Amino acid sequence: MHSPVMKAVAELDPARGLRSPGTPHDAALEAILHTRRRVPLHTRAARPALVSAGLAVAAGVAIVVASPWSTPTAFATWTRVPSQVTSALPAGLAGECAPVTRWVDDDAPGLPIVEVPVRPVLTEVRGDYTYVVQAGEDAWSECLATVGAAPGAWDVVENAARLPEPLDEDLPAADDVLTYQLGTTSWTSGAAGAGALTSAFGRAGSDVTAIEVILEDGATAQASVDGGWWAVWAPGAEALTGEARLTLRDGSRRDVTLEVRTTH
Amino acid sequence: MYAQENKGEAGLDQGDAADRLTRLWVANHEDVTRFVARRLDSALVDDAVSETFLVAWRRLEDVPDDARPWLFGVARNVVATRTRSEGRWRALGVRMARQPVEVSPSADDVAIDRLELEDAWLRLTAGEREVIALVAWDGLTTEQAARVLGLRPSTFSVRLTRARRHLVEVLDAMAHRQPVPSRKV
Known part of the structure; x- marks a missing residue:
C-alpha cells in the first residue's frame, strides 16, 4: 500500500483505535463452544442441504456463507445456457418451494414470527436442476431442486432474505439491472460430499433482453431474463466474478458489475 | 496467526474443535x-462477531490455514444479511467525519486535505469503498481481499485500480474547483 492516497485513506479508518482482544475466557466464546457443532440440515428431502440454514433460522435471517475453498463435486449436468425459462413453477415442483418465508420479529409480542408470502417470478432449468426465484412484498427466496431418489420426489434447498423496504420501491433503469443476491451456498448431495454453487438474481430493466455473466474460469454463462427478473447460478464457490454484459433491446451491449444493493 | 491443521470431521473431536x-x-x-x-451499527457488532465465529465453529473443517480472509468473508455475509434484514447499514466511512484524524503530507509532498478526502470517499460507490477498505483498513493483501469477495485476484486488482483512480479523480476535481464552497461534514 504505497500510494499516498491509500495511506491517507488508511489514516481515516474509523475502527483504527478500536481494541477488542479475544481471550480464551470470553463469555461469548464459551457460549459458542456450548452449542452443537453440526446443526440439523434444513432440507425437504434427505440429501441436498443448505449448510447455513440452521443458523439462519436461529437468527431469524437468511445467511449464505461464502465458502471460496469448497470444491464442486456435483452439478455434472449443469449447462451454461438454461434449457427452459419461465415465470411459472413446474407442476411437479408445486409445493416444494415454500410459498411463505418466516421471520423472527423481535418487536412483536408473544410468538414473534412474521410470515411473508412469496410467489415464483422466474424459473430456469439447467441440466437436472431447476432453479426458482420467488419474491414477496419485502422478501425473496431462491429454491434449487433436483429429482430425488424416490419416484416423484424432489430434493430441494432454499434460501431467503427479508429486506428493509418493499422490493418494488427501487427498480433498475431501463438499461440496467438490480442485484438482490450474489453469493455462495455450500451443500451436500448424498455420498458425493460437499459441493458449492454461486447464484445471483435480481431485477432487469425493461430494455435488457439478455445477460451474460463472466465465470471464474473466464468462460461465460447466460442468465435467465424474464418478466423483469434475471437469475443465474453456476457450480463452484467462486463461480461468478460479478462481471456481466447486458444486451439491450436496440442490440447494443453494456458491461456492468453485479453488486448486491445496500441501504445507506 | 496460528498454523491450523485441516482434519476431516471424523478426526476432529469436541476437544480438538474447542481448542481450535x-x-x-x-x-x-x-x-x-x-x-x-x-x-455495521455499533449496537449490532458484538452479535455479528459472535455469529461469525459460530459459523466457524460449525464449519471448522472448512476454515483454511489463513483464517482471517475466510472469517472476513463470513463476517461480510453476516453483515450483509443483517443489513438487508434490518436496514441498519452503515456505509463504510460514514462515521469518519467524527474521528480525530491526522493526515500527514504524502510522500510526494502533496498534502491531502482531510475533509476533502472524507468528502471524496463518500462520493465513491459502495463497491469502490469496499475494495479500498479491504486493503487500506482491513490490511489484507490483494489475494486475501479477493478471497473475501469471492473474486479472482486479477479481478479484484482491476476493481481496486479503478476505485483508486476514481478517488484520485474526485480529489483532483475538488482541487480545481473555484471557489471552494463550504462543505458539510
Whole structure:
C-alpha cells in the first residue's frame, strides 16, 4: 500500500483505535463452544442441504456463507445456457418451494414470527436442476431442486432474505439491472460430499433482453431474463466474478458489475 | 496467526474443535470486530462477531490455514444479511467525519486535505469503498481481499485500480474547483 492516497485513506479508518482482544475466557466464546457443532440440515428431502440454514433460522435471517475453498463435486449436468425459462413453477415442483418465508420479529409480542408470502417470478432449468426465484412484498427466496431418489420426489434447498423496504420501491433503469443476491451456498448431495454453487438474481430493466455473466474460469454463462427478473447460478464457490454484459433491446451491449444493493 | 491443521470431521473431536476455535478466537477476534465495526451499527457488532465465529465453529473443517480472509468473508455475509434484514447499514466511512484524524503530507509532498478526502470517499460507490477498505483498513493483501469477495485476484486488482483512480479523480476535481464552497461534514 504505497500510494499516498491509500495511506491517507488508511489514516481515516474509523475502527483504527478500536481494541477488542479475544481471550480464551470470553463469555461469548464459551457460549459458542456450548452449542452443537453440526446443526440439523434444513432440507425437504434427505440429501441436498443448505449448510447455513440452521443458523439462519436461529437468527431469524437468511445467511449464505461464502465458502471460496469448497470444491464442486456435483452439478455434472449443469449447462451454461438454461434449457427452459419461465415465470411459472413446474407442476411437479408445486409445493416444494415454500410459498411463505418466516421471520423472527423481535418487536412483536408473544410468538414473534412474521410470515411473508412469496410467489415464483422466474424459473430456469439447467441440466437436472431447476432453479426458482420467488419474491414477496419485502422478501425473496431462491429454491434449487433436483429429482430425488424416490419416484416423484424432489430434493430441494432454499434460501431467503427479508429486506428493509418493499422490493418494488427501487427498480433498475431501463438499461440496467438490480442485484438482490450474489453469493455462495455450500451443500451436500448424498455420498458425493460437499459441493458449492454461486447464484445471483435480481431485477432487469425493461430494455435488457439478455445477460451474460463472466465465470471464474473466464468462460461465460447466460442468465435467465424474464418478466423483469434475471437469475443465474453456476457450480463452484467462486463461480461468478460479478462481471456481466447486458444486451439491450436496440442490440447494443453494456458491461456492468453485479453488486448486491445496500441501504445507506 | 496460528498454523491450523485441516482434519476431516471424523478426526476432529469436541476437544480438538474447542481448542481450535479458541485459538481462532484469540488470534482473530479483534480483527473481526474491527472489520464488522467498520460496516455495521455499533449496537449490532458484538452479535455479528459472535455469529461469525459460530459459523466457524460449525464449519471448522472448512476454515483454511489463513483464517482471517475466510472469517472476513463470513463476517461480510453476516453483515450483509443483517443489513438487508434490518436496514441498519452503515456505509463504510460514514462515521469518519467524527474521528480525530491526522493526515500527514504524502510522500510526494502533496498534502491531502482531510475533509476533502472524507468528502471524496463518500462520493465513491459502495463497491469502490469496499475494495479500498479491504486493503487500506482491513490490511489484507490483494489475494486475501479477493478471497473475501469471492473474486479472482486479477479481478479484484482491476476493481481496486479503478476505485483508486476514481478517488484520485474526485480529489483532483475538488482541487480545481473555484471557489471552494463550504462543505458539510
